Amino acid sequence: MKDVYILGIETSCDETSMSIIKNGHEEIATTILTQMDTHADFGGVVPEIASRMHCENITIVLEDLLKKSNMKIEDVDAIAVTYGPGLLGSLLVGVETAKVLSLVYNKPMIATHHIAGHIYANMLVKKMEFPCLALVVSGGHTELVLMEDDYKFKVLGSTKDDAIGEAYDKVARVIGLSYPGGPNIEKYALKGEHTYDLPEPVQNNEIEFSYSGLKSSIINLVHNEEQRGNKIRKEDLAKSFQDVAIDELVRKTSLAIDKYKNEIKEVIVAGGVSANKYLREEMQKLCDKKHIELVVPPIRYCTDNAAMIACAAYPQYKNKDFSDLSLDAKSSVELY
Numbered sequence: 001m002k003d004v005y006i007l008g009i010e011t012s013c014d015e016t017s018m019s020i021i022k023n024g025h026e027e028i029a030t031t032i033l034t035q036m037d038t039h040a041d042f043g044g045v046v047p048e049i050a051s052r053m054h055c056e057n058i059t060i061v062l063e064d065l066l067k068k069s070n071m072k073i074e075d076v077d078a079i080a081v082t083y084g085p086g087l088l089g090s091l092l093v094g095v096e097t098a099k100v101l102s103l104v105y106n107k108p109m110i111a112t113h114h115i116a117g118h119i120y121a122n123m124l125v126k127k128m129e130f131p132c133l134a135l136v137v138s139g140g141h142t143e144l145v146l147m148e149d150d151y152k153f154k155v156l157g158s159t160k161d162d163a164i165g166e167a168y169d170k171v172a173r174v175i176g177l178s179y180p181g182g183p184n185i186e187k188y189a190l191k192g193e194h195t196y197d198l199p200e201p202v203q204n205n206e207i208e209f210s211y212s213g214l215k216s217s218i219i220n221l222v223h224n225e226e227q228r229g230n231k232i233r234k235e236d237l238a239k240s241f242q243d244v245a246i247d248e249l250v251r252k253t254s255l256a257i258d259k260y261k262n263e264i265k266e267v268i269v270a271g272g273v274s275a276n277k278y279l280r281e282e283m284q285k286l287c288d289k290k291h292i293e294l295v296v297p298p299i300r301y302c303t304d305n306a307a308m309i310a311c312a313a314y315p316q317y318k319n320k321d322f323s324d325l326s327l328d329a330k331s332s333v334e335l336y
Contacts, residue, residue, distance in 0.1 A: 004317060007065075007076040007101070008310030011094035012086025012114050013139075014045045016057040018065045019306035020076060024314025025123045029069035030307045033057045040179045044169065051089030058097050073105050078322075080110040080313030082117065084330030085140065091329035099325050110313040111323040114304075115141060115335050116151070118270035120312035121301040128295075129265040135253050137279070138271035139165035142209045142249075144256045145335065146263070150315040153335045156256055157207030164245055165273050167211040171218050171241050175234050186276055189242040192235030196221065201248045207256050214244060242278060250282045257290050266293040275302035 003022055010017040019030035035053050039045045066072065081098035084091060102109035119134045130152075134145040142165075143158035162170075165182060172181025177188065199217050202210045218241060225232055257264060267287055273279060280296055287294035301308060316322075 004078075004314065005071070005076045006078050006080050006110070006310040006313050006317060007073070008112075008306035008308075008313060009079070009081040009094045009098050010114075010117070010304055010306040010309045011054045011058070011090050011097075012082045012084075013090060013304055014039055014050045014053075015304040016054050016061050017304065017306035018061050019310050020065065020069050020071060021307055021310035021314070024120075024311055025127065027124060027307055028071070029065055030305060031061045031065040031068065032305055033061050036180065043173060043179050045087070047087045047089055050087055051093060054090050054093035058093055062097075073101060073107070076107065078108045078110055078313065078317050080112050080309050080316075082114045082309050083111040083323075083327060084333040085114055086329075086331065088329055088331040091331070095327060095329045099327065103325065108317070108320075108322040109324075109327065110316045110321065111327050112309050112313045112316065113333065113335060114309075115271075116153075116312040117308035119145070119147070119268060120314075121270060121297040121305075121308035122268050122295050123311045123314075124301055124307060125295055125297055128268070129293075131260075131263045132266045132268055133253070133256055133260065133264045134268040134270055135249060135283070136271050137164050137249065137269065137273035139163060139169065141165075141271060142211070144207055144253065146256075146260060148263075155335060156260075157209065157252065159209040159211065161210050161212035162215055164209070164211055164249065165271070167215045167245060168273070170215050171238075174219050174222050175232055175237055177234070177238075182273060182276065185238045185242060186278065188235045188238035189278070192233070192237070192239030194240045194243050195233070195236045196240035198240050198244050200244060202252075205255060207252055207259070209248065209252060211245065211248075214241070246276070246279050246282055249279065250286050253283065254286055254290070257286075257292065261290070261292075264292060266295055269294070269296045270302075272303045275299050
């Protein structure tokens with residue numbers, strides 16, 4: 001069977017990335033140019049700045065990728081691009097770049113869902129075994145997805161308000177930690193103790209998530225302590241928050257495993273928050289207890305990258321699920 005090389009493009013937020021993946025699982029080369037230091041000055045991603053920087057970086061990233069891979073665009077079989085969800089201006093840079101490459105080099109174009117990309121990043125670890133359960137945790141998403149086969153997504157439950165990654169960033173800002181919030185909360189939590197009494201997010205047995213209440217309780221706690229002239233113990237508050245936030249993920253994953261245990265062959269963790277070491281440890285404990293395999297991608301594939309997009313595009317390529325030049329970016333789109 002002929003090898004298939006897919007060039008992936010990812011520009012959904014503040015990472016400009018391109019990658020070439022062979023047969024849906026073998027990384028040839030990946031380039032990621034991050035804007036994190038620029039946005040850190042503003043305490044979060046500024047959409048207008050992000051899209052402008054994508055425009056400046058996209059050709060630089062392409063040139064670097066081709067140099068590292070020792071390949072030409074003529075050598076790839078298809079161009080895959082994240083078309084949503086994400087920041088609209090940022091997405092448009094990737095989509096328009098994919099259109100140009102597709103047109104000029106006569107390559108089929110594949111429109112790939114960003115969250116599908118995070119899930120399929122696990123193909124870089126091992127071939128996915130279906131049915132599987134995916135816990136998707138990122139700045140904009142917190143959901144449990146049952147996959148019966150390639151691109152057979154069934155969302156079992158999602159967040160009713162804030163995603164866990166968003167909660168991490170907001171809590172970090174409230175207690176005076178710099179952007180990005182997730183890694184800094186994790187770093188401070190390692191030095192702290194669980195001394196603050198915080199409410200658990202959702203007190204029911206439904207497969208759903210909510211982090212707005214937890215976030216609000218911390219905002220109120222910090223405000224009240226400051227009004228009293230008391231100093232916030234950042235390490236302890238970070239530890240208390242992380243314990244409660246991660247425990248909710250593990251508890252709801254446990255409910256899903258119990259409900260669909262006879263159908264699930266493995267559990268996957270996907271998205272930027274999957275880089276969190278404490279989450280990985282707690283999920284491993286859960287899966288060991290349930291006697292089910294846990295698969296988590298390496299840290300470099302947890303945050304936004306084009307390797308995951310090229311991996312997710314491989315099943316689409318096999319099914320000839322191609323897009324024409326009318327493709328448009330979408331800031332919000334359901335996982336199909």
